[in-house]
Amino acid sequence: MSTLTHPSGGSALSRVAKEVLRSRELAVALVLLVLIAVTTFKSEAFLFSATGWRDLLLTPSMLILLAVGQTAVIITRNVDLSVGSTLGLTAYLTGRLFIDTNLPIIVVVLCAVLMGAVLGMVNGLLVAFGRVPALVITLGTMYIYRGVFLTWAGSDRINADDMPRAFRNLGTESILGIPVLTIVALLVLGAVGYYLHTARGGRELYAIGSDPAAAELYGLKIRRRVIFAFVLSGALAGLAGAVSAARFGTVSSSVGTGVEFEAVGAAVIGGVAIFGGSGTVWGAALGAFLLVTINRALPVLGISDFWQQAVVGALIVGAIALDRILVLRQEKKLVAARDDEPTSHATAPTLDPVLPSGATPADRSEPADPGSAGTDPKEGHR
């Protein structure tokens, strides 16, 4: 296999260009741009009015936070269905702290993040030590957290005038034309994206998701990494809870219901493989952006409410189907490449172990295409 993981003979630049052109991220970004363009054509205010521009950037910020956290978990071949309930609980906590205490805004937000992290930690510990599928564990905690929320809040509701104006203004204010909450989401996205792409811990998350058994054999600290992923997801859900309180100015006990599926959907649309080991937070964030923008754009385009969910569903199914087709095509190419190998080996058996990397560009010119397809496995594409 190692032979196929070597880059093709093309220059680094063309390789990067090819990778970008093939990437799911670009595809999602293109769909997003087309969607925005079409909607703006229909109603200029969608992009060009001050409110339209703000909403375009602001609305996805909450889901981006959730999708980023969800991606970290999905990459490890797990899933976190409890984020919606976590978001609800922390949103309510935020409101309660403003009512019951005089803590400054930043402390309240940190409390929300901390509470989210603790709830995520519970998930992580149960998944890592219980050896029960995360789907089941987080389905359970989804209901438990929601139950705790309902018991705590009852019929109580946090209203706009319960929260300080400065906090609610965070939900709409902009800096240099970019909403504050969007900046927060982008900072988180950048930090997590950088970590997953470069840090050892981040790469190990991919390794664990690609092949848990191999990761364990290799001596990776699987439990610690998985717990970390859940803590991250919980903390970001906590932050999203505070964001939700700031933006909507109301917290009732239904806040965040069903948003966990949007988060998973965003990640899947953005190219994060549901079986782990592959995908980026950039893709997930774009997926979140697309999902939210579709929901906002369809009514403007005059497509009935009843169809909106169907369109989102079709998008998810389409994304998965596309993934499947790409995987099949790639498998075919890999098989073809493998079948090609022996013939080239036959000409120079003695060079067998080193041939591929030592091959001259001239030698590789023929199978260059399959070879470049082989770069994908390095990215962990299964």
Place this chain on the structure above:
Amino acid sequence: MLNQKRRFASLAAAALAASLALTACGSDDGGDGGDGGSEGGTFTFIPKNLGNPYFDTSNAGGEAAIEEFGGTYEQVGPANGDDPAGQVQYINTATQQGRSALVISANDPDALCDAIGEAMDADIPVVTYDADTNPDCRDIFVNQADAEGIAQAQVDLIAEQIGDKGEIAFLSAAANATNQNAWIELMNTELEENHPDIEVVDTVYGDDDDQKSFDATAALLQKHPDLAGIVSPTTVGIAAAARYLSTSDAKGKVKLTGLGTPNQMREYVKDGTVEAFALWNPEDLGYLAAWTAKALADGDIEGEGDSFEAGRLGEYTVGADNTVLLGDPFVFNADNIDDFDF
């Protein structure tokens, strides 16, 4: 060390057992000295749950009425709003104590019927308010509002606010919400008949979800640049729409009204996003329920067709299905919103 693994996977999932023991709080059944004793009788209010601002308001109205006619007021109830079993317990206690009448907001239309039946067998009249049981298991239901009144009040409000002409849209709850659809249909009829210059251009659904309602409002404004007003006959919808409008360019230009609660809407009434919205007045509801209970206890009324005096609210007649209708919805605006806390 390659083979130094295999630790014990200590299964800690037992921690999941989150025993949410909802001990039906041992309540202090307040005035046990007062039964029979006071000449006006003792009237027991059993709201859906205690500590709920809505019922605090309505029961304050009930208490005021009982004071007026010289009875004794008491309030008992479960801690949770979805606990019919808790209510049954309080109904049974009140029955044993021989109260003059019970005033109940039912947590379940069927589950309370046996307990209520026992009370009625003991000649204790039972009035429901806010939320009814099945009509055949209580004496009278005090209805806060009927569909026609709700529709009429909202049409009047929006017509007044937009100067009786222009485009309006409805922001509803779920597409299959029966009461919402009934109200919207009545509003459409009323608009067609009496407000020819108002055009309903859209009906959108926020599913009683803050975010969906919020986004639906945003979409409405973009899709209909000439929109003059939005009517949202759901408390979640109107609050979300108000929140969106208050931070958008359309604040003050696009009028918003519908059904909301003062606490949710206070901020937006004060900042000028919303001029006025409707809902019934829970204080009056409790007040009327208390007078209804008294009229039943005194034997002044028995059922449909009978009339009685309800203090400052005037005369009421028991209607079909043994219900008493409070009247037209109450309009909240900047002048009176601070008088309410629910």
